Amino acid sequence: MRYVVFVLGDIGRSPRMQYHALSLSKLPNSKVTLSGLGGERCHESVSSQTNIVIHSISDSSWSWANYLMRIHFVTYVIFAFVKLFMQLLSLTYNLFFLVVWQRADYLLIQNPPALPTSTIAWIMSQLTLGRCKVVVDWHNYGHTLLTLDRNRGTGGKIKQLVAWIYKTVEFGFGKLGDAHMCVSKAMKRDLSSRYHIKAEVMYDHPPPIFKSITIKEKHELFQEIFPSPSNQTNTLFTFKDSSGLYELKPDRPALIVSSTSWTPDEDFGVLLDAMVLLDNDLTRKVKFVITGKGPNREYYENEIKNKRFKNISVDTMFLAPENYPKLLASADIGVCLHYSSSGLDLPMKIVDMFGSCLPVCALEYQALDELVKSSRNGLMFKTPKELCACITKLLVDFPKKTQINEMKQHLTNNFMQHRWDEEWNEKVRDIFLKKQPQRKVALVSMIGLTVLICILLKINTFF
Missing domain, CATH: 3.40.50.2000 (Glycogen Phosphorylase B;)
Known part of the structure; x- marks a missing residue:
């Protein structure tokens, strides 16, 4: 055939x-x-x-x-x-x-x-x-x-x-x-x-490429996307101890990832406004990594540069296909800004995040509850203020990540058992x-x- x-x-x-x-x-x-x-x-x-x-x-x-x-x-x-x-x-x-x-x-x-x-x-x-x-x-x-x-x-x-x-x-x-x-x-x-x-x-x-990864794999990814030639044993999030084991830093910043097409059906301004609110509430550092290509990318990159964040840093990048799943698996929270023009489609980027065992904060619309189960595998928001509240809620006691860990366990027991x-x-x-x-x-x-x-x-x- x-x-x-x-x-x-x-x-x-x-x-x-x-x-x-x-x-x-x-x-x-x-x-x-x-x-x-x-x-x-x-x-x-x-x-x-x-x-x-x-x-x-x-x-x-x-x-x-x-x-x-x-x-x-x-x-x-x-x-x-x-x-x-x-x-x-x-x-x-x-x-x-x-x-x-x-x-x-x-x-x-x-x-x-x-x-x-x-x-x-x-x-x-x-x-x-x-x-x-x-x-x-x-x-x-x-x-x-x-x-x-x-x-x-x-x-x-x-x-x-x-x-x-x-x-x-x-x-x-x-x-x-x-x-x-x-x-x-x-x-x-x-x-x-x-x-x-x-x-x-x-x-x-998600296909099998979206999955949980080891701390060593996270360390190698961070070395590649946040290179520091002078230090091969430490990254912003991980370190290699004297016995050769890879560990997560207890004082590491939270890593929040959002994948966007930088188009009108994904209003990045919602996340940017939430960052401003979040920056005033945070007691620890947070790094946002925004991936993707699109027509509004340059505009929002300039907007980000004009913000004077105290506790937040933002990187925009477009990753190789093999590195994107690794980034999702290395993050603590995913953010989805997709708003369905019909109210009937479901964002594949959330599917990829779930496949990587990554809880999500997603912009709410009509059909989304078929995918996102509130407080079980993620949270939903409608405004920048609500998004700020969602992230703040998930970061309570970070890096112990009590609620984040519960959501990851739910994804492991449910969503990740049924693949493409x-x-x-x-x-x-x-x-x-x-x-x-x-x-x-x-x-x-x-x-x-x-x-x-x-x-x-x-x-x-x-x-």
Whole structure:
């Protein structure tokens, strides 16, 4: 069986799709192509798999449009369509080769983005006369991301139209998939009740790379990311004693880690404001390490420099794939700032933290209680003041870490007992093994055509 896993994004920064590819590669007689935009390297467990081919697509034909889209709203509208057109051409060429020419049996795509991925995936499936089955993995709703920064006035109306078109394509073409999976029970209910899409809940679970590590491994990591060439036996958090044993320093600062994409759906300002409040309440030192890349990173790095913290120090960095799990396993508390635009997705970064036995303070929203169990594996907050209170509560009696230790024990006894492979084999494996019902291509084509007509009629009402 030939499987294509496609991501319209940086493959190296798409862990869930990498894990799908890895799981598919373990099926009998499988050949897997993991395709998407180049960028960060994939995890070694994926890149070293002999029956996984990584097919990188260059974004050079449309990346230049990103800069012009930021200049003014008018240029945003114009070059958004230019970018979409260039993506359509590139995806059509690449997916034709991977799906039609190489006779793929399954095409796995993620949503978002729906445009142009789901449209091109549907076209490719039609070109194979329905032989290639399309499986949609619903991570979130793309049209809700477009409303995060909606302005009023004319621009707001145009954005409203764009969001409506996107939503129509997202669910019009998305529901044409042969099988569906999603990331939460809340999303499963919503897809079923509002859009008549039957999806299997496939919770994110960490792969084996996210795990507890030894103090020696922590020591080696700290030497690498906080280098001090003059002292090889001591780090800020650990030391090597005269007998060669590695120990945690009793007077070490608390280590708090947050992974962010520096985007509007993760308001780093909440954590920054909480740091200001926390700095006044602390009786000991705390080090924050913020990992990730994104458009707002430079702005917030300058904001951090302007703060005059007494008890807090902050480092921002982007780690190698093999070091990120080690950092999580070395930390005392994790902070998640992800706010779901739909209220229905669950942050994979929390999953990674839990897999590393790291309790979390997470920004609260609708579906989050499916993952974070308050006072058992973490705490939830809504405001900077509440986040400050959460961290203060967890740091009582640090480094004895009474409540932190209780949460770590809960994670060990519960969450860490069920990993990605078990979840995937239980919920998803049969989708790719059982014979899917043959679609009536003519009927599906008519549905797709109806979606396009509805879009044109809607556009006409705005002019």
